[in-house]
Amino acid sequence: MGKLHHYIFSHLNVLFFSIFIPLLTIASVIFMIKIATLTSVITLNLSEMGKMYLFTLPELLFYTLPIAFFVSAALTFFRLSNDNEMVVVFSMGISPKFLARILALPALTLSLLLFINFLVITPYLKHINKNFTQTKKSEAKFNLTASEFGHHFGDWMLFINKSDNDNRKYGGVVLFNKEKKEEILIVAKDAELLNNHGLLQLKLDNGEGYTYDDKTFKHMKFKTLKINDTMEQNAHEYKGILGFWENYKEEPAKQKLLITNILLSLFPLLSVFLIIALGVVHARHQKRWIYLWLFLSIIAYYASAILLQKWLFFWTIPVVALLWLSITYTFYRRLVGNRF
Numbered sequence: 001m002g003k004l005h006h007y008i009f010s011h012l013n014v015l016f017f018s019i020f021i022p023l024l025t026i027a028s029v030i031f032m033i034k035i036a037t038l039t040s041v042i043t044l045n046l047s048e049m050g051k052m053y054l055f056t057l058p059e060l061l062f063y064t065l066p067i068a069f070f071v072s073a074a075l076t077f078f079r080l081s082n083d084n085e086m087v088v089v090f091s092m093g094i095s096p097k098f099l100a101r102i103l104a105l106p107a108l109t110l111s112l113l114l115f116i117n118f119l120v121i122t123p124y125l126k127h128i129n130k131n132f133t134q135t136k137k138s139e140a141k142f143n144l145t146a147s148e149f150g151h152h153f154g155d156w157m158l159f160i161n162k163s164d165n166d167n168r169k170y171g172g173v174v175l176f177n178k179e180k181k182e183e184i185l186i187v188a189k190d191a192e193l194l195n196n197h198g199l200l201q202l203k204l205d206n207g208e209g210y211t212y213d214d215k216t217f218k219h220m221k222f223k224t225l226k227i228n229d230t231m232e233q234n235a236h237e238y239k240g241i242l243g244f245w246e247n248y249k250e251e252p253a254k255q256k257l258l259i260t261n262i263l264l265s266l267f268p269l270l271s272v273f274l275i276i277a278l279g280v281v282h283a284r285h286q287k288r289w290i291y292l293w294l295f296l297s298i299i300a301y302y303a304s305a306i307l308l309q310k311w312l313f314f315w316t317i318p319v320v321a322l323l324w325l326s327i328t329y330t331f332y333r334r335l336v337g338n339r340f
Contacts (some may be wrong), residue, residue, distance in 0.1 A: 008076065011080065016069065020064060027060045052129060058122050058125060062264070065113075066267045069106070070271055070294070070298065073275045074275045077278075078280075081279065086281075087282070100273060108269055110268045111268050115262075119241065123241065127244075156176065171191070173188045173191040182213040187207050188208075188225070201226050201227065204225040207222055208221050260306055260309070263301075264305065273329045274297060276336055278293050
């Protein structure tokens with residue numbers, strides 16, 4: 001039994017990677033095109049584009065791994081059947097239920113990994129990606145150059161005499177802020193634009209500050225002073241896994257995503273019987289259009305997981321899971337269980 005287990009998995013691994021890698025490549029190319037459209041708004045170097053790709057990689061894996069496993073497992077049994085190896089297996093007294101037990105463990109493992117992916121990893125990386133994109137858009141707004149007209153930096157008017165945009169360093173900087181009761185004037189010899197975890201800061205070196213109103217005048221000298229861009233302090237705070245999912249009932253999009261992803265995570269485990277029903281055939285007497293049936297099966301499951309939510313809401317999960325399991329088991333019993 002152990003040799004049979006190893007033999008089936010050796011064939012499954014070859015087919016799995018030959019299907020998974022092209023699927024992931026196609027999904028990656030589509031995402032890279034999406035990243036390329038962002039370059040019209042923000043500036044991205046090669047490492048930053050790679051970082052954004054890594055942020056999205058778990059989501060790409062979530063949608064490609066189940067399909068790759070389903071298709072490769074069915075084609076593995078189909079290839080062994082066409083080579084008459086399944087007939088030899090059954091003639092030795094091994095039942096189709098043994099094949100189901102062989103597939104059940106990797107299918108269960110994959111389903112658990114998919115659960116962890118969409119529940120834990122993907123929300124966190126989406127949060128990081130969103131703040132990263134927002135920060136890059138914020139930086140794009142500040143093309144600080146020497147100009148007599150000045151710039152807005154939060155609530156401040158900013159005037160620059162010298163600029164080095166490549167290193168984000170500036171010289172002869174003057175900032176002015178007029179509040180209701182007082183006015184503030186700051187002069188610095190040198191300045192540098194910093195990105196402090198998504199918050200833009202203007203670091204001033206070797207300068208003086210003046211504060212005055214109708215009654216008082218204050219003067220100070222400083223070696224280093226940092227001023228935040230108050231208009232861009234709206235970076236999204238990550239509240240943890242529970243914080244991300246706890247308000248799903250008030251957010252229809254998040255609720256829909258939760259229902260859909262739970263069902264997609266269960267797809268490998270719920271399709272074990274269908275994999276055997278489609279893959280195990282008698283080479284001489286049965287000619288199944290396996291590629292068509294694989295395509296229709298994926299479309300049917302994914303469509304039911306998405307469309308039934310409009311009427312069943314969270315009942316979609318048990319209804320689709322039980323209905324799919326009963327239908328696929330019926331096919332398994334009729335096409336394989338009763339024949340072999």
